[in-house]
Amino acid sequence: MSLLTVGTMAFDAIETPFGKVDKIIGGAATFIALTASYFTRPVFLVSVVGEDFPQETLDEFSRRGIDLAGVEMRKGEESFFWKGKYHNDLNTRDTLETRLNVLATFNPVLPEAFREPDVVMLGNLTPSVQASVVKQFRRRPKLIVMDTMNFWMDVALNELVETIKLVDVLTINDEEARQLSGEYSLRRAANKILTMGPKFLVIKKGEHGALLFHENQAFFAPALPLEDVFDPTGAGDTFAGGFCGYLDAVGDFSYESMKNAVVYGSTMAGFCVEKFGPQRLFELNEKDVSRRLQKYLDLSFYRPNISVF
């Protein structure tokens, strides 16, 4: 199987209550591709970087089975830059600075070898750019997953709604689900969004876990309570990388399989927040993931006693 992802590769400056970094690798596609590479190969990466993006990071990506033929490198230009500061509760943040740089004119053209992927993860981007990628495939991928954010609901709602029609799974957070649907109840919000195109909806709730909706079914995956949470940046993208990476690895896109994918996504996101940026995602091995997954299972499994009445 093969997984394609499109999204930003960037530099981030991040301040959290636990510290700050002035310049660290970031961007949705960075987190997605890196996480997915633990599950499946090849990972086709579509993005754009400036001349300043470190070659050693790109080399490390290649070693992990990430195909960089779709990463446009612009000489003499700078990579996308984002600077943000998290509030004390880590659940909200302010964007202090955004320099689009190379991203301003990003118009991805897929290499021939990228045009028949099995699973596609559209990282958060202008909806029309996400749609333009879908239109370049030679055949319909088996699964298209799309992430987006409230910003596009504010400034490009029509485009967003058109792009959502093209995908099988939409991943957004709880506030975005409320904004997109106009419904406060997440169950009602999901019912509405599931009429807009996607057959599956994942609502990400950060430290409060993630919900998967399909028809009138719902599945919930908690987030493991962690001793150390340093930086939530990229956690949603890491979730997406684990989710899609798992699905591409098993090739089963049923609701039951999606439940596992949500669990793997949550597990990987738990690693992400333990250090700044994607650092933690560079140092994991299979044992770390298995051990964490076992903790996850301990957290949510029990032998139900439903015979009390």
Place this chain on the structure above:
Amino acid sequence: MSLLTVGTMAFDAIETPFGKVDKIIGGAATFIALTASYFTRPVFLVSVVGEDFPQETLDEFSRRGIDLAGVEMRKGEESFFWKGKYHNDLNTRDTLETRLNVLATFNPVLPEAFREPDVVMLGNLTPSVQASVVKQFRRRPKLIVMDTMNFWMDVALNELVETIKLVDVLTINDEEARQLSGEYSLRRAANKILTMGPKFLVIKKGEHGALLFHENQAFFAPALPLEDVFDPTGAGDTFAGGFCGYLDAVGDFSYESMKNAVVYGSTMAGFCVEKFGPQRLFELNEKDVSRRLQKYLDLSFYRPNISVF
């Protein structure tokens, strides 16, 4: 087995984004006893009310196996009154008015028949009053569960810490756990609180579910995403009623049994929020509870595929 609960019985005036009521039955012990009565009998109720508390509600309690011999009825006085308004997200609220009335001089004296309960649920009250109840038991109950709130951490921390030492299970919300421990991470907060006396800690997170901590283990029970949420008042007490009611019914106070208790607590709390005050808790039958529990199991159960690596 037998369950004893002590706490307020009150009138509430409640405003939520979905409506308002000027006077409805409320109080921690009302929600706890009513919910527990679905699981176990007798439920010994210890509280105080004024002459204004409706006799038909008391009669209904008696019909449900709730023993009111410990409810002091004060002639010529009024019941405790609370008025609050919920914010748009329903997760925060302002107290607009509190009239202690009969509660100001509440000094419970347990009837003889109440002094050997198996399970005790100390509803949110002045910690010294909670402690005075524990001191009246002829033998140590098999399980003592205690609820409290941030108010007592602000104004009576020493008393609170002394009372916490007497109990087996403490139930508080996430912000309270952070305040009591001085730790942001709930895992670290739990580690600290579990050195303060209780062997089990339940952290209630409202619509985000509940966490059970014991030694270095953790179990999470999600809240079912509901179509209609009208009023969160009493949801925490309803949780406590289901939690203790279940445990008293099965007589098993192991960690595995507590997991079931958390699930039953969450399930019952889900009913509570669907109407104002405890209304919904008066109309349930066993089928409603079983059906809701099945939905709960669908939400959190799956067949793990941990062989992807």
